[in-house]
Amino acid sequence: MSSILTPYLTHPLEREFEAWVVSNIQDYYKKINIDIQICAVSPFLENSWPADEVIYHEGKLIGLQFKQAHLTLTTSKVIDYSRLNWDIRNPAGQYELIQKHPEIYYALPTFVNRKWKDDALHHCIFWRPDDVKKYNAWYNNPSATDKKSYKNIRSHPNSFRWGEFVERISNCEIGKIQDKISLNDYLINLKKRIKEQHKTDRKSNDISNKRPENEVNEQMNHEVLYLIHIPMKS
Secondary structure, rough: OOOOHOOOOEOOOOOHHHHHHHHHHHHHHOOOOOOEEEEEEEEOOOOOOOOOOOOOOOOEEEEEEOOOOOEOOOOOOOOOOHHHHEEEEOOOOHHHHHHHOOEEEEEEEEEHHHHHHHHHHHHHEOOOOOOOOEEEEEEEOOOOOOEEEOOHHHHHOOEOOOHHHHHHHHHOOOOEEEEEEEEEEEEHHHHHHHHHHHHHHHHHHHHHOOHHHHHHHHHOOOOOOEEEEOOOOO
């Protein structure tokens, strides 16, 4: 039994994973003297960067969509990484939105023991999905029978640990390059796309249509996208 996969006190909430990893990211860039900006974006709540804040130097935007780590145990109750997975089917339209925006990555924690929170960044996978409809992701479970599951996120070609993720950002392989653009305008446009994708998916999903609109919107408010601006020296 691996202690990193054994919950301590309680199983961490998605918001806790978000806070730990974001804090680690801020500490990482602070140590190398790069002043990044992080904004939590929710499609149905008012939030924005100051409207007059404009980037007058080259910078990159990266979106991170966090998902809670789950352990799905079999009857044997064996705890190992083959049982670690993330549900990416909800809320409606989120998966499809991420597919359309190459600057947005899923952030998938690979631990469930809160004692590892100070090193959360080193136990997180940054991943982009394929152009297919698969709504569950396994760390490494070759025995998964669900055809709509990614069986091995650990070895997926679009899956990175933090060190390589940063190197690819620096090498202009990851991130949306921005030059003299209002961050507020970018946020407004992004939130508009999130709402449009959400409505499109609800219309084509009978199960989602049975749920009240305010209930679904409340769920989306808890699914926060973190937008990171990293200044790049010219």
